[in-house]
Amino acid sequence: xxxxxxxxxxxxxxxxxxxxxxxxxxxxxxxxxxxxxxxxxxxxxxxxxxxxxxxxxxxxxxxxxxxxxxxxxxxxxxxxxxxxxxxxxxxxxxxxxxxxxxxxxxxxxxxxxxxxxxxxxxxxxxxxxxxxxxxxxxxxxxxxxxxxxxxxxxxxxxxxxxxxxxxxxxxxxxxxxxxxxxxxxxxxxxxxxxxxxxxxxxxxxxxxxxxxxxxxxxxxxxxxxxxxxxxxxxxxxxxxxxxxxxxxxxxxxxxxxxxxxxxxxxxxxxxxxxxxxx
Amino acid sequence: xxxxxxxxxxxxxxxxxxxxxxxxxxxxxxxxxxxxxxxxxxxxxxxxxxxxxxxxxxxxxxxxxxxxxxxxxxxxxxxxxxxxxxxxxxxxxxxx
Numbered sequence: 001x002x003x004x005x006x007x008x009x010x011x012x013x014x015x016x017x018x019x020x021x022x023x024x025x026x027x028x029x030x031x032x033x034x035x036x037x038x039x040x041x042x043x044x045x046x047x048x049x050x051x052x053x054x055x056x057x058x059x060x061x062x063x064x065x066x067x068x069x070x071x072x073x074x075x076x077x078x079x080x081x082x083x084x085x086x087x088x089x090x091x092x093x094x095x096x097x098x099x100x101x102x103x104x105x106x107x108x109x110x111x112x113x114x115x116x117x118x119x120x121x122x123x124x125x126x127x128x129x130x131x132x133x134x135x136x137x138x139x140x141x142x143x144x145x146x147x148x149x150x151x152x153x154x155x156x157x158x159x160x161x162x163x164x165x166x167x168x169x170x171x172x173x174x175x176x177x178x179x180x181x182x183x184x185x186x187x188x189x190x191x192x193x194x195x196x197x198x199x200x201x202x203x204x205x206x207x208x209x210x211x212x213x214x215x216x217x218x219x220x221x222x223x224x225x226x227x228x229x230x231x232x233x234x235x236x237x238x239x240x241x242x243x244x245x246x247x248x249x250x251x252x253x254x255x256x257x258x259x260x261x262x263x264x265x266x267x268x269x270x271x272x273x274x275x276x277x278x
Numbered sequence: 279x280x281x282x283x284x285x286x287x288x289x290x291x292x293x294x295x296x297x298x299x300x301x302x303x304x305x306x307x308x309x310x311x312x313x314x315x316x317x318x319x320x321x322x323x324x325x326x327x328x329x330x331x332x333x334x335x336x337x338x339x340x341x342x343x344x345x346x347x348x349x350x351x352x353x354x355x356x357x358x359x360x361x362x363x364x365x366x367x368x369x370x371x372x373x374x
Contacts, residue, residue, distance in 0.1 A: 115290030115320050133290075133320035134355055140292035140322045228323050 006041075007051070010034040018050065022179045022267040025057050033058045034066040040075055045162055045175035046272050048082050052103045052160045053179045053268070055084070082162060101163040106176070111143040114161065121163065122172060128277045131236045135174075135275060138232035141225035142176050142271055150180030150268060154190075157181070159268070165277070172275045179268035183244040202247045203260055206230050229273075230258075237276055244269040279310040281347075283317070290320040294328040301332035309343055313360075316348025321356045326363045334367050341368045 009021045011030050024030040035051070058065045067085060070076040079085065083102040101117045115136040123129050143161065150157030159178030166173055181189075183205060184198045196204065206226045226242075230251070233240045237253040248263045253276070282300065284291060291297070304311060311333065315321070333339045341364055349357040 109293040109295060109324075112286055112288045112290045112292055115292075116288040119288075133353065136290055136320045137292065137322040140290075140320075141324060144292070144294075144322075144324055224323050224327070 006039050008036045010036075018054065019265060019267045022054060022057065025061055025063060026267075030058075030061075030063055032064045032066075034068075036068040037079070038068045038071045040070045041072065042075065043079055043082065043084070045164055045173045046177070046270060048079070048084055048103060048162050049160045049175045049177035050179075050270060052084055052162075053177055056105070056158075056160070057179060059087075082164075100165070101161070103160050103162045105158065106143045106146050106161055106178075107158040109144050109147050111140050114139055114143065118163070122165065125277055131232075131275060134232050134235070138229045138273075139174065139176065141228050145225050146176070146178045146180070146269075149186040150178040150182075152181075170277045172277065174273040174275070175271065177268065177270045182268055198245050199247055199260060202242075202244060202249055203258070206249065206258060233273070239274045241272040242269070243271070279312060280304065280308055281312045281314055283314045284321070285317050289318055291318060291325045292320070292322040294324050297325045297328035298332055301329050301337065304333065304337050304339075306337055308337070308339065310345070311339055311343065312345040312347055314348045315346060315353055315356055316350070318348075318356065319353050321353075321359070323359060323363070326356075326360055330363055330367055
């Protein structure tokens with residue numbers, strides 16, 4: 001979905017891109033926000049988590065918010081089911097009965113409820129659901145990263161996660177997103193950049209024990225979280241798109257290669273995981 | 279020998295704070311420990327890391343004195359993760 005064209009966003013009555021809107025709210029120069037979903041024909045996982053983050057940010061800053069809901073009733077129903085317009089994210093372990101995990105707020109490291117959600121939503125998939133424990137473990141590492149590193153200070157970050165089964169594509173799509181510090185800033189403030197470019201940092205973050213370049217004597221937070229995610233992706237023939245700052249890392253099931261390409265700058269981090277149903 | 283039974287309502291453990299709270303129930307006079315995973319189906323690396331960090335470095339339990347139990351077909355992947363993490367502590371942090 002091209003947000004500029006399909007979802008006009010207005011900050012202080014002026015049209016703005018998604019990331020411009022986020023930046024203006026963060027910098028305290030946004031006095032009103034309007035998001036127009038009326039022409040949206042389909043919400044994918046990534047758009048749901050991104051827009052939920054924007055709405056949540058505006059609400060937590062007490063910014064007057066106007067939302068125009070999708071004109072098409074089916075599209076609006078899907079967005080409502082996912083929890084896009086809800087005041088609060090659905091709480092622990094709840095889902096709406098279908099193969100979907102509604103938008104869930106991540107704002108602590110207590111995210112074990114995600115396992116219950118995955119179990120309820122996807123345990124009927126038969127042999128495919130064998131991946132559930134390991135999917136949860138990968139997802140919980142991503143959620144922990146959001147809480148630990150994306151906030152203004154350590155251990156204060158927040159974001160959203162959502163998962164959905166797409167029968168036509170025979171896969172589960174999971175998106176997890178924050179609009180916080182982003183990987184580069186998070187490393188910078190911990191003094192862990194060590195002369196690396198953003199591109200190198202993003203790549204390093206997937207390498208076991210290289211990520212933070214901690215000394216071997218440091219036993220915790222030594223950069224294994226994303227390596228665990230990578231292991232899951234490779235082990236279960238999943239695909240991953242990991243966007244942060246000005247780069248996107250892609251891992252496809254048909255290749256062992258990790259590719260990294262430049263992209264338009266985004267605030268925070270957006271991760272999309274697609275797991276095949278066998 | 280004491281048995282530390284890992285329990286969670288949703289059969290999943292993923293937070294460092296829970297790992298620390300569990301490991302801190304072990305008193306410093308304990309020499310041998312058995313960690314039972316029979317009620318756990320998912321347990322991430324951060325949890326295992328923090329659990330071992332407290333037991334080995336703060337409670338000073340020797341790696342040889344840490345046993346595990348309760349692994350089965352639904353949580354066998356945790357056994358692999360646990361052994362790998364234990365090896366890390368053994369090689370990198372606790373030179374003989």
